[in-house]
Amino acid sequence: MQEALIQDALRFRLPDAEPVDPSDIIEQAQVARRGSDVISRGLPLTIRGLRKSFGDHQVLRGIDLHIPAGQFVAIVGRSGCGKSTLLRLIAGLETIDAGTVSFGEEIRPEDVRVMFQEPRLLPWAKVLSNVEVGLGRDRASPDAQGRAEKALAEVGLEEKRGQWPAVLSGGQKQRVALARALVSDPRVLAFDEPLGALDALTRISMQRLLERVWRDQSFTAILVTHDVAEAVALADRVLVIEDGRIAHDVRIDIPRPRRRGSADLAALEGSILRDLLGAGDESTDI
Numbered sequence: 627m628q629e630a631l632i633q634d635a636l637r638f639r640l641p642d643a644e645p646v647d648p649s650d651i652i653e654q655a656q657v658a659r660r661g662s663d664v665i666s667r668g669l670p671l672t673i674r675g676l677r678k679s680f681g682d683h684q685v686l687r688g689i690d691l692h693i694p695a696g697q698f699v700a701i702v703g704r705s706g707c708g709k710s711t712l713l714r715l716i717a718g719l720e721t722i723d724a725g726t727v728s729f730g731e732e733i734r735p736e737d738v739r740v741m742f743q744e745p746r747l748l749p750w751a752k753v754l755s756n757v758e759v760g761l762g763r764d765r766a767s768p769d770a771q772g773r774a775e776k777a778l779a780e781v782g783l784e785e786k787r788g789q790w791p792a793v794l795s796g797g798q799k800q801r802v803a804l805a806r807a808l809v810s811d812p813r814v815l816a817f818d819e820p821l822g823a824l825d826a827l828t829r830i831s832m833q834r835l836l837e838r839v840w841r842d843q844s845f846t847a848i849l850v851t852h853d854v855a856e857a858v859a860l861a862d863r864v865l866v867i868e869d870g871r872i873a874h875d876v877r878i879d880i881p882r883p884r885r886r887g888s889a890d891l892a893a894l895e896g897s898i899l900r901d902l903l904g905a906g907d908e909s910t911d912i
């Protein structure tokens with residue numbers, strides 16, 4: 627089985643690619659086989675000794691992490707523990723104090739995208755133009771409109787292309803924000819509580835949408851969420867941040883599609899919640 631996985635992975639490697647750790651190849655091939663039969667086009671992410679302070683406040687105190695290409699990772703932790711800071715450092719939106727974040731190769735700015743809790747749409751631009759914004763420098767290219775239309779179709783909102791953001795529901799705005807993030811074909815997509823402001827039913831349908839686009843486009847996904855049930859339903863792996871470090875790294879080896887409310891998901895959710903509550907005063911927000 628391992629030999630087959632290595633052969634799978636090697637078939638997709640370029641002749642001049644840098645040498646890699648065989649365990650990375652096996653992990654990447656396992657991730658790819660779980661999602662589909664195609665090796666991921668996502669980027670691997672390696673973080674070493676990452677530190678970040680704001681004034682005297684040390685927020686991240688040495689994060690070490692390897693995410694194989696195409697993996698879906700969820701990050702949970704108490705409010706203020708540094709989840710958003712970590713995403714911003716990964717996406718290059720914040721300066722690093724010490725340590726490294728690397729993707730195994732040179733990246734273009736559009737390779738790594740972040741989707742935030744608020745959709746952040748431009749109110750003076752119609753839906754299709756809002757999606758085109760995600761193309762960055764490629765916005766002027768002749769295929770920009772076609773790519774934006776494809777991304778809107780991906781999130782099921784083709785018919786809203788000519789609408790103003792103001793007339794969309796909260797869930798529809800988030801779908802436009804997702805299309806804007808997808809339009810540049812990112813290889814790493816980081817989500818900072820993208821579903822936090824949605825009602826429960828819209829949230830579940832958005833979770834399904836996120837999982838489907840991740841499977842279809844096979845980017846590496848990093849989801850920050852307060853919702854542990856969401857984390858175990860969507861992710862291959864859940865990281866718990868505590869005291870500025872990764873305190874728990876939990877594999878979610880439950881086959882997809884996962885059944886929400888199933889006993890095995892509930893057991894994992896319970897154990898991660900206990901880890902979180904164990905991290906401090908139980909009356910504090912997670």
Ligand SMILES: Nc1ncnc2c1ncn2[C@@H]1O[C@H](COP(=O)(O)OP(=O)(O)OP(=O)(O)O)[C@@H](O)[C@H]1O
Pocket residue numbers: 680685703704705706707708709710711712912
């Ligand atoms: N630009 C900044 N200047 C000063 N302090 C900051 C800045 N950004 C974040 N912080 C502080 O760093 C800590 C971590 O913030 P961060 O936003 O990463 O937390 P979080 O885990 O995402 O929290 P939440 O779950 O509430 O979103 C907080 O104490 C916050 O006040």
Ligand SMILES: [Mg+2]
Pocket residue numbers: 709710711818
């Ligand atoms: Mg945050």
